[in-house]
Structure formats: structure tokens, C-alpha cells
Amino acid sequence: MSDVIDIAPSVAGVRIDLPQPYLLFLGDADDTTYLKTGQGLIDWAPGLCVAEYKCAGAAASLGLPVMRPREAYAAGARALVLAAASIGGAIRPGWIACLIEALEAGLDIVSGAHDRLADDPRLKRVAEAEGRRLIDVRSPPPGLPIATGRRRSGKRLLTVGTDCALGKKYTALALTGTFRTRGLAADFRATGQTGIMIAGSGIPIDAVVSDFVAGAAELLSPDADPAHWDVIEGQGSLFHPSYAGVSLGLLHGSQPDVLVLCHAHGRERIVGLTGYPLPSIGRAIEVTLDQARLTNPRVRCAGVSLNTAGLRAEEAEAAMAALSSEWGMPVADPMRPGAAFDRLVDACLA
Amino acid sequence: MSDVIDIAPSVAGVRIDLPQPYLLFLGDADDTTYLKTGQGLIDWAPGLCVAEYKCAGAAASLGLPVMRPREAYAAGARALVLAAASIGGAIRPGWIACLIEALEAGLDIVSGAHDRLADDPRLKRVAEAEGRRLIDVRSPPPGLPIATGRRRSGKRLLTVGTDCALGKKYTALALTGTFRTRGLAADFRATGQTGIMIAGSGIPIDAVVSDFVAGAAELLSPDADPAHWDVIEGQGSLFHPSYAGVSLGLLHGSQPDVLVLCHAHGRERIVGLTGYPLPSIGRAIEVTLDQARLTNPRVRCAGVSLNTAGLRAEEAEAAMAALSSEWGMPVADPMRPGAAFDRLVDACLA
Known part of the structure; x- marks a missing residue:
């Protein structure tokens, strides 16, 4: 996993940490039924949602400004989030070109899909070449400990x-x-x-x-x-x-x-x-x-x-x-x- | 994991299945303190324990006949079991030559150690060349299902x-x-x-x-x-x-x-x-x-x-x-x- 998630172990322990704010990628969704992840982000972290981006012809919208990756990067975005994948879903082949455009624009990619981003050889190659991260939030960080049962403050x-x-x-x-x-x-x-x-x-x-x-x-x-x-x-x-x-x-x-x-x-x-x-x-x-x-x-x-x-x-x-x-x-x-x-x-x- | 464990999905489901009987490998142990796995096998499955085998100079014994892998294979053994590794332990570099001898004699290797057998490139290469299996019993089989809660007979x-x-x-x-x-x-x-x-x-x-x-x-x-x-x-x-x-x-x-x-x-x-x-x-x-x-x-x-x-x-x-x-x-x-x-x-x- 070390090639995918950049983990910085600290006193506080090992957690996934994400680059922010986000460009929300809606894929080829035609309605918002498939955008639960994106809707959750807009409801609870509107300040993190810079813009939306989708495949040509997709009809769905979350009501954000529409930007291509390079524009979104200029507007401050640092990661593209797969907002279309239902949790547990697949990364569709038709999305790969859009994801590569995001990597080339300077954005890391964040996914909650079942498929791992780095399992796509094209994404892996471009991410390595561009120095970008492919972050699967379904993958736990390595090095988790056995519980000690020790009481903590706070x-x-x-x-x-x-x-x-x-x-x-x-x-x-x-x-x-x-x-x-x-x-x-x-x-x-x-x-x-x-x-x-x-x-x-x-x-x-x-x-x-x-x-x-x-x-x-x-x-x-x-x-x-x-x-x-x-x-x-x-x-x-x-x-x-x-x-x-x-x-x-x-x-x-x-x-x-x-x-x-x-x-x-x-x-x-x-x-x-x-x-x-x-x-x-x-x-x-x-x-x-x-x-x-x-x-x-x-x-x-x-x-x-x-x-x-x-x-x-x-x-x-x-x-x-x-x-x-x-x-x-x-x-x-x-x-x-x-x-x-x-x-x-x-x-x-x- | 598919390159390591030969899983045969069946109506009964997906489990690890091991070749038997065993040649118990005692590594370089000098006393039986480190042979808990081997002792458990002798206590509970004596019929599966054909012989023991260890590194030159190791003093420990489980009281079985001592055989080299080729003899053990001729006596019926079909897998060498790491009986010396404390559960969770390492696979020691000094053992690799012995394990390769076992693979070349026709034995699969079964390990409960934390280190994965196939992570050793020499073992992986010989196992592939000989058509042998490297079986880590700490690795769950793939394809496990979510529980249904359905009551079963028996x-x-x-x-x-x-x-x-x-x-x-x-x-x-x-x-x-x-x-x-x-x-x-x-x-x-x-x-x-x-x-x-x-x-x-x-x-x-x-x-x-x-x-x-x-x-x-x-x-x-x-x-x-x-x-x-x-x-x-x-x-x-x-x-x-x-x-x-x-x-x-x-x-x-x-x-x-x-x-x-x-x-x-x-x-x-x-x-x-x-x-x-x-x-x-x-x-x-x-x-x-x-x-x-x-x-x-x-x-x-x-x-x-x-x-x-x-x-x-x-x-x-x-x-x-x-x-x-x-x-x-x-x-x-x-x-x-x-x-x-x-x-x-x-x-x-x-």
C-alpha cells in the first residue's frame, strides 16, 4: 500500500489523510441517485467542494460550478473525488481519461470505490510520472496496533x-x-x-x-x-x-x-x-x-x-x-x- | 493470493485446505519451547506427523523419526510444516535452503508465520518451477461473504x-x-x-x-x-x-x-x-x-x-x-x- 497512500505516522497514530479541497467527479451519472458520496460532501463540507466535473454528455449535477481539472486546480482544488461511485462500486473504464486529465492538472485522486485506483495500469503510470497520489479510502492504513484497553484523556x-x-x-x-x-x-x-x-x-x-x-x-x-x-x-x-x-x-x-x-x-x-x-x-x-x-x-x-x-x-x-x-x-x-x-x-x- | 493458495470453491464454501500428511520442520530450534505448533500436531494429529527434519546442528526434537524431505516424501509426506515458527514469527534466512530442498523433493510448504512464504523470491521461484504450493495459513481465503444470518441444519x-x-x-x-x-x-x-x-x-x-x-x-x-x-x-x-x-x-x-x-x-x-x-x-x-x-x-x-x-x-x-x-x-x-x-x-x- 505504500505506493498508494502517503502515510505520515505521528504521535497521534496512523490515519488516512486527504489533500483538500475537492473537485467532485460525477462520472457519467444521469441523475443524482448515484451521487450519494457527492451529496454528503456538499451537505457536510460545502467549503471543501470547489467545483464539479463530469464525462461529456452526463446529465447529473450537484449544482456546483462546472470546471475542468486545470481550472479547478487554479481555483484551489487539490484532489479529485469520485463522487459518482456508489460506495463499493466499480471504477468505470470510461472515466479513466478524465482521471488522467486530473492527475496531469496536479490533482491527487480520492476514491471510495471497491476497485483500487492503482490496479489500473494507466492511472498508476501517470500518477507515478506526475508525482500524484491515488488514495483509496476503503484501504486501511498499514501498521494498525492491537488494542491495549488503556484509558485515554479527553x-x-x-x-x-x-x-x-x-x-x-x-x-x-x-x-x-x-x-x-x-x-x-x-x-x-x-x-x-x-x-x-x-x-x-x-x-x-x-x-x-x-x-x-x-x-x-x-x-x-x-x-x-x-x-x-x-x-x-x-x-x-x-x-x-x-x-x-x-x-x-x-x-x-x-x-x-x-x-x-x-x-x-x-x-x-x-x-x-x-x-x-x-x-x-x-x-x-x-x-x-x-x-x-x-x-x-x-x-x-x-x-x-x-x-x-x-x-x-x-x-x-x-x-x-x-x-x-x-x-x-x-x-x-x-x-x-x-x-x-x-x-x-x-x-x-x- | 491466488498464486499462493490453491482454493477450490465448492458448495461447502471457501476454506483453506492442506495437503497431508506432514514432515515437521524444526528449523534451528535448540529446545522444544519454540515448537508449540509441532507439539500441537503431535498431540492432536499424530497420524499426520510422518517425520521431523531440522537444520544441521539444531538440538530440539519432537521424538519423531528424523528424515530428509526426499525420504519423507517416499514415506508418504505431502507437505512440510513450519513447526518451529512461533505463531506470528518470522521465516529465518537460514531455513530457506531446507525449504527449497523440500519443494524439490515434491513437498508443498505450510506456514503459520507472519512472513509470507511467497515474499521470499527464492521460494517463490522454486515453487513455481516445481509446481509446488506455498500455503500461508494466516492468510484467509479470498471471496468470503457477508453473513446472512440464515439458520443452517445440523x-x-x-x-x-x-x-x-x-x-x-x-x-x-x-x-x-x-x-x-x-x-x-x-x-x-x-x-x-x-x-x-x-x-x-x-x-x-x-x-x-x-x-x-x-x-x-x-x-x-x-x-x-x-x-x-x-x-x-x-x-x-x-x-x-x-x-x-x-x-x-x-x-x-x-x-x-x-x-x-x-x-x-x-x-x-x-x-x-x-x-x-x-x-x-x-x-x-x-x-x-x-x-x-x-x-x-x-x-x-x-x-x-x-x-x-x-x-x-x-x-x-x-x-x-x-x-x-x-x-x-x-x-x-x-x-x-x-x-x-x-x-x-x-x-x-x-
Whole structure:
């Protein structure tokens, strides 16, 4: 991997670090359905998105200025990000000429696709000749350690879930932003591909060899000032039969002081599997706290982040209020700022 | 990896499969302290150990006939096993000439060392020229799936632990042997390097990328005859802050019907870490069963396998009896056959 990722080991440990800001490459997408990565960047890191660029004839747009790589470089961009590849997707042959143009314009390339950039011989040759980096954010950095279980200074919050894909990343990002708005020192710690692109650094925790998952989580949120908050992006769910081990390693290595449980309104079963009902909110909190106490006996749950996408505002308010009353804790949708979310933030910081 | 391991995907899935029987290579070891892998093979698979072979001047012996590779091949051996490398260790430069002699004699090479065999250019060249395989049992096979959580036919037993390194492999091997002695169809399912060498197949679960651990465990014990037992080698411990995620993924993918909890007499703290006491037997069973129910609601714990190494026979008997009385379940040391172990086996099969 040393030929692909320029890792600078430091006291803080080994993480992926990305050149910024970005030119977003939309590939040959005809609509924004395939631009989840790009949309996440625009939502959460608009200041990092200089422009968009796409193949001739592609219809999709993220609403950014359209620039070719050389223009984008002149405007400050330092990396082209594959914003079209669905996470886990392929690098299409028709994109290669555009990617080479970016390398020649002075941009590194950042990809969350399953295919590795350096596996394309043309990209590899041009990148070497131009002194550019091909950065696959799905590839964990080398040299990850085994977890030690040693307690670290600083405060940590981890978002956990009743299932996958219901808002753990967005919740962590929204909390980080609000902590900062309130004048606190806080960092978002990314554990997945899109999160790493937004943060500019992180470790793709589900791609780490299992022996090193907790150790990677320890590296991701190192010792810090006692008043500093690391807000860590959760992965998977302890109640998901495919991924619970990933979630547990991340939980143990993160040693969170505070958990926020993420849930999607109306979801009753693990998505994509047969026969796996979601736990109740109470059971999810109880089990997660019990496991978390292994590495931080003082962990507590501040409340629930409820994904109410698709509900009207008054329906969402009612759903949050009902759940809050049922379980006796703050419940808020971070995509709907307001009093409920303020109460959740207050509880995190209490 | 395709140039190193000859994987034959089948209905049963993708596992490492080893050529057998073995010539055990003792390297330049001067005493048996460094021969843990070799000793494990002799203890549990004596029929697979044709002979031993070592560097000129090495003093250690496992008590097997001494043969050079060509003699061993004539005596039936089909692979040379690195029995000297401590698991995770290096392949020493002084061994290469011996390993090349083995390849030229018709033997494949099997290694559990951290160094990859094919990373040595001389070994790689000779292996290719001779049509031999270089098999690193630390390298998981490619193409592992994400777990589905689908229930499988057949019976499954998993050994779990209060800590690492206290007898989960030996317990699984002893139970498999006894099940067979009683006329039952049973297979030992190996999840670690030494276990894989003993069984001749398996998946090194702690080397699997975390997203695929539960899926690898599902592959390892596929659908089987309803009366058939898979006895699965546990890894790590749910109470170990470095490795609990590995243990949970293995637990969920294994979907065990029966657990046997392994514990070491007198051990009170997680070995190698500071500040992590072991759970009580009762708590260990309660937590493990609770987690196991996610993928098999009917899981039960049959009893405790107690490592009493270092105790005199009567002390061991007393320790087992005391624990059995305290927790109301069979407690036995599988290395001490007798009535207590028979009761544990009865409870597994009940």
C-alpha cells in the first residue's frame, strides 16, 4: 500500500489523510441517485467542494460550478473525488481519461470505490510520472496496533444504532457542528468512506482485519485535552448478525463516555435480512451500555437520534415526543434543528 | 493470493485446505519451547506427523523419526510444516535452503508465520518451477461473504472463553474426539493457524477483514445432516478489550446450539493487559448466551472446561468439583479424561 497512500505516522497514530479541497467527479451519472458520496460532501463540507466535473454528455449535477481539472486546480482544488461511485462500486473504464486529465492538472485522486485506483495500469503510470497520489479510502492504513484497553484523556461520544444505514454518520456530524457552535473543542472522527472524505482523515473500520479493529478505534481518538470532544462515527449495530463484531470492536476501542442511539422511525426489522427484528430502544441501550462498560465503566446514554426522513414536520415532532415520553430521555432528529435537538445536545454535554 | 493458495470453491464454501500428511520442520530450534505448533500436531494429529527434519546442528526434537524431505516424501509426506515458527514469527534466512530442498523433493510448504512464504523470491521461484504450493495459513481465503444470518441444519458447538489462551482449541478437539468415540458424526472446525494445520482445513478468523468475520464463520460450518456436530474452535473472549469483536462475529456466524465456557484455574485478570479483571463464570455465561441468542434463540451452555495445567490430580479434582458445585453445572478439564469430562460430554449432547 505504500505506493498508494502517503502515510505520515505521528504521535497521534496512523490515519488516512486527504489533500483538500475537492473537485467532485460525477462520472457519467444521469441523475443524482448515484451521487450519494457527492451529496454528503456538499451537505457536510460545502467549503471543501470547489467545483464539479463530469464525462461529456452526463446529465447529473450537484449544482456546483462546472470546471475542468486545470481550472479547478487554479481555483484551489487539490484532489479529485469520485463522487459518482456508489460506495463499493466499480471504477468505470470510461472515466479513466478524465482521471488522467486530473492527475496531469496536479490533482491527487480520492476514491471510495471497491476497485483500487492503482490496479489500473494507466492511472498508476501517470500518477507515478506526475508525482500524484491515488488514495483509496476503503484501504486501511498499514501498521494498525492491537488494542491495549488503556484509558485515554479527553471526552468521547460514539453514535450507535439499532441497525445499519439510519443516520450514525449524520448524527455525529451534526453533534460535532453544534458542539463547535457552542464554543467547545470537538472533532468528528470518521470510520467510513464518506465520513473520511468529509473529515479529510479517518480509518475505514469495517475494512480493518478483525484483530485490529479495537486498536484502530483507539488510534482514531487519541489522548486529548480533558475538555476536548471526539465525536466518533458509529458503524453497524450490535443487533445486526452480519456486523455486530465490527460494532463491538469499535465500541471497545472508542471507550465512549457518551452514547447516542440512532434509530429510524418505523423501522421494525434489520434491513436486507429475514427474521431479525430490531431491539426495543430500551434493550438496545441496556445491551450497548453493558458492553461499553468493559472499557469505560462510566459510560452513559444521552438520548436517541431518530431518523424521521419522509415524515411531515408535525408528524416528526409527534414521533420524537412519543418516543421521548416512552423512554424518558431526549429524542431528536439532527436534520430538524430546534428545541428537541438542543435538549439532546444538552444531555450529551451534561 | 491466488498464486499462493490453491482454493477450490465448492458448495461447502471457501476454506483453506492442506495437503497431508506432514514432515515437521524444526528449523534451528535448540529446545522444544519454540515448537508449540509441532507439539500441537503431535498431540492432536499424530497420524499426520510422518517425520521431523531440522537444520544441521539444531538440538530440539519432537521424538519423531528424523528424515530428509526426499525420504519423507517416499514415506508418504505431502507437505512440510513450519513447526518451529512461533505463531506470528518470522521465516529465518537460514531455513530457506531446507525449504527449497523440500519443494524439490515434491513437498508443498505450510506456514503459520507472519512472513509470507511467497515474499521470499527464492521460494517463490522454486515453487513455481516445481509446481509446488506455498500455503500461508494466516492468510484467509479470498471471496468470503457477508453473513446472512440464515439458520443452517445440523448441530453446532462453540468453545468460548473468559480470556485468550486458556484451552478453547484443545477443548474443541477433545470434544470432537469423544463425540466420535461415542459413534457420532462430528467435525472439528478450525479458526486459528494451529487448528487449521491439525484439521487440514479451516479459516484463520482473526485475520479476516472485520466486515466478513460472521460470514466466514457461516461458511466454516455449512448446512449438515441434522444429527451431525460441528465443534468450532473459539477465538478470543467477549471480555477481552482487544479481541471481543472477533469473538462476537464468530459467535454470531457460528449460530451455536451449545456453548462450552473455557476458563483457566486461578486466572483473575486478562493476560497482558492492565486493569481488566476476568468476569465470574456466571456473568461470562449470561452475557455470552445473551449475545448468542441473536442468531440462535435456543442456544444453551453445557458447562465449563477448566484448564488445570500445573495442578496435581487431586488439586485439579477439587478445583473442578468446587466450581461445579458453585455454578451448578458440569466442570471438567479435557486434558484429564474421567467421570467429570464424561459428564461434560453428556451435557453437551443432552
